[in-house]
Amino acid sequence: MPEHAAPLLRPPRHRVDPRARRWWTVQALLTLSGPMLLTALAMAVLSILFFPGALPWLGPLLLVVLVLPAVGYLVAMPRWRYAVHAWELGERAVYAAGGWFWQKRRIAPLSRVQTVDTLRGPLQRRYGLATVTVTTASTAGDIKIAGLSDADAEELSRMIGEAAQDVPGDAA
Amino acid sequence: MSTPLPPEMPGTNPGAPGVPHATAAPAAPSDTAQWRRLDPRTLLVHCGWMAAPLGSLALTALATGGRITAGAWITLAAIAASFAVVTTIGLIRWARTEFRVTVPHRPGGAGGAPATLDVRSGLLNRRLRSVPLHRIRTVDLTATPLHRLLGVTVLRAGTAGSGDGGSELSLEALTVPEAERLRAELLAYADTDAVANDPVVARINWRWLRYAPLTFWVIGGVFVAAGSVYRVLDGIGIEAWKLGFVQRAFAEFGASALWLTIPAALLVILALGSAGATVLYVENWWNYCLEWTDARTLRVRRGLFTTRSVTIESARLSGVLLREPLLLRAGGGAVVRAVAGGLGNREENRKRSGLLPPAPRPEALRVADGALRAPFPGSRSPLSLAPHPRTALRRRRVRGLLFAVLPGTAVLAGLGAAFTPVLLHCAWIYAVVTTPLVLWLARDAYRSLGHGVHGRYLVTRSGTFSRDTLALRREAVAAWTFSTSPFTRRSGLVTLTAAVAAGEGGYRIPDLAATEAPAFAAAAAPGIVEEFLMHPGESVQMPAQLP
Incomplete structure (x- = not known):
């Protein structure tokens, strides 16, 4: 290094x-x-x-x-x-930061993405928010982005879906 | 997860199947697409649960001298009713469960329907599960003593993804030859190269039995066994504490010279525990054999009463874990586990991933080599790993003092101040004894820490109570996680977790230097973190970070 x-x-x-x-x-x-x-x-x-x-x-x-x-x-x-929660969709990977006391930054390549779930709980719906979960084959590799606006969530899950198709996948 | 397919049938061609490039060409081709049934002896296996209530009833009858009370009659009637229900359900299930292996029209034909294992079941809701054979990663034959008595075995086919049981097809139960044949059929689709020169990696060596007592079961096992005996007695209505000889034993124990009897009792517990651990070792690892059945399939067979055979396809073997629990390490031993996908959920994975029982460390390293078919890092020359920052050592010391020494001392001192000065002495003795112990453990934990990249493998080592050395195929890393807490952020440390679609899912590299971790993640598994890196000095317009 x-x-x-x-x-x-x-x-x-x-x-x-x-x-x-x-x-x-x-x-x-x-x-x-x-x-x-x-x-x-x-x-x-x-x-x-x-x-x-x-x-x-x-x-x-x-x-x-x-x-x-x-x-x-x-x-x-x-x-x-x-202040901590943030997200980014890169060219080859999706990146999210979360937590507050214990903080986590997780990066998963798009080639490993299996599904994109959008979840709106009753509380979240009141505020027009959604949680996007990007799952991979590994349980320790699931990326959760909480607190997106509805529009952002929809756009993000669409973009991840498209991007994941473009990148040759090796998601077993 | 990835397995359940829509229940539309792939094109099946009864009567005209070809077995594509199968070295272990299994069944007569004519019956490959026929629906087959499970073995009717399954019905008897399902009645096995009756053994416990019937047995306890018999014991009660014995204990009460043959008098069967009204309660016992009710129990007996309930058992009979349940027997009828279970047998009926079992009969329906048996009659309605069928399976088959379909093969495509053209052998290995591209574009054709893939070869699949189909299982249909259910009385009202007919369910058809169809799994392409190339998705099957492991085929596992398990037989409980009851199964063995009846000459049948359970076949489980695990598929890709570290699924949660949902990604698993199990057929309960088949006759042993039938199961062996089906396994060959299922695995025939993993194209097989020439069988390796020396397929057997390891066999049981009973001299390893000396490592059996160096496991948790030495102490824990005695209490677990005592607990289950108590529960069984309680279940059949005997209160152990009220038995005469138990009370007498306790009374005499209390009255005798404690300085003699307490060590003696400990010795007895140790002896019992060692015996139990040895018995367990024998039961688990009888007939143990680890071998490459062909160039791509690693198989572990073991077990005395419950025989277990786990097959791992080499493409799903992401790595190997060398585990040295504290006691075993002190005795110079280690165990080896596979990090493989498709072995089931956490609990199932723990049971199935064992490649080697507690054995001498050199043997463990040799087996790790054999499973990887490449030198396990550190097996030929001393392992050189990058050490972690000194702040990691400080963190371990502080943690140990804070969570082990301080609470015990404080509680003893508090009680001592309130009640009796004897406890005050206990408090300072506790502090004096545990402090060096904790410091030593912290130092050991720190010295275990290490990470590095060795050829195709990412290598990490950590832990003191269980020192784990992991060699993980670098391309198996599916995601990286950087975790911090306010304390690690202040010390400039970060814990890196490699997500893997195998084994336990995530493998931690604790307390790396925060400045080195991103570069290490990029070097160990390229193509994940690079686009989110920046060089120090570059400005970044971003969410302000709170401490």
């Missing part, structure tokens, strides 16, 4: 749709932050009603264990994700 100017992997060129932030926020609210906040609220109310003496230590405990992490996740995750 040339030590002097080892090339680096640049991020993919296109960001996902900005509406994805709202989608991720709602998702966070529904799956993690919402239940945590509700639990905190319920415990606080119960404590006020029945065990007022416990409030001095329970309050800070709830704040640190439930409220702050929930709010932090709700605020930070969508932004962080939006």
Whole structure:
């Protein structure tokens, strides 16, 4: 490997749709932050009603264990994700970056592409978003691009389909 | 995945088939396109599940001195009813399941329909699955003891793609000669070159048995066995803890000199475990033989009660994995696994991919050579791999201290502060003992790390509890993944994963230098990452990266 100017992997060129932030926020609210906040609220109310003496230590405990992490996740995750998620269709390969805390950049050559799936969940449909999954013969080689706008997703899956046909395939 | 084809029939020509360029020309040509049935003895195999309830019933009857209670009668009636249902279903299934091998009109004719294996089944929903023979990668004959008793065997044909069972046709069950014949028919379409000079790569050598105790089963096996005995006893209504002699044994154990009895108990567990591991080794690897049946087919046969025969086509053999678990490595042993497509899902792959049982390391390297038919990296000369950055060592140390030493010490110290000073001493002793151990393991893990390109193979090594050396055909890499976390990003490390349509799907190269990984990925498997590389200094207008 040339030590002097080892090339680096640049991020993919296109960001996902900005509406994805709202989608991720709602998702966070529904799956993690919402239940945590509700639990905190319920415990606080119960404590006020029945065990007022416990409030001095329970309050800070709830704040640190439930409220702050929930709010932090709700605020930070969508932004962080939006900064990371990106995709690009190159001449010979498709490239996607995803994740937030743990980040993944995956590149699969078009010659290995088997199928292109477009998925729209109920939440995603509300925001006009879609997830495109490009599958290869290997389970560790599937590329998932979440948070594309409907139009982009359609265009992308069409382009990948066409490009995959042009490139001589060796997808077993 | 890739196998299910539309159920329209390829042109079949009953009576006029030609077997194209088959060296193992199998059946009489006249019956190749006839629908064939499974063996009726399958019905008996399906009744095998009754053994357990009937057996436990008999045991209960024995334990209660021959008195059969009302509950037992109900159980017996339920068994009889299930027997009727299962037999009826089995009969219908047997009567409605048929298979055949079709061959094209013109032998090897281009444009003609491909030779296929067709299986149709189902009572109401008739289902026809048709698999082109050239898609079949492995043919696997398995017989449980019950199958062997009845002289039948199960044939499984695995196809391309590391499928999840859906890409597999299985015929349960065929007589042994019939299954052998069908296998020859199915594999006849992989065009066969001359048989290799020395087809047998390895045979069982019972001196390897000394490695059997160096596996997980030494300790784990005893507990697994004890657990299953307890469950069986529980199932037939005997509560082991209430048995007199068990209680007496425990009472005496507690009352005696613990400094003597605890080591003795450990010794007994070790002895039992070693015996169990040896028995398992014998059962699994009896009659083991690894051979090239022709120039393109590698076959493993093994097993005492359950015989297992796995056939791997060389085109699907993407690489070989040399695995050295900590104990086995200490004893100078290793096992060899195939990285091959079409061996089924993860669990099935784990069972089928074994090429060599625990054996001496030189033997393992020789078998790896034989399976690759090329020198396994490191088998002739010491393996030279590029080391990983020192930050990877620091990461391993920190991880070990954080996840092994710290929690145990903290818990012991906390309990000690709350209850008894004895635990405080335990805490510092724990810390003093585990810290050097963790540091040593971290150093070992770091020294295992390495990657490189050797000829046609991408070579990586990692792991301490199980040091795995992988030689993967470079063209088998189907995708590259670069994974990072905030910690690795700060240390300038990245974990590279090679996606392969074989074996476990993805193979990790942990903690490479982030600056070297892209270049290595490009060099090891060209044609994937190149267009997304940039040289340092080039500006890039892109999503701002958060830390």
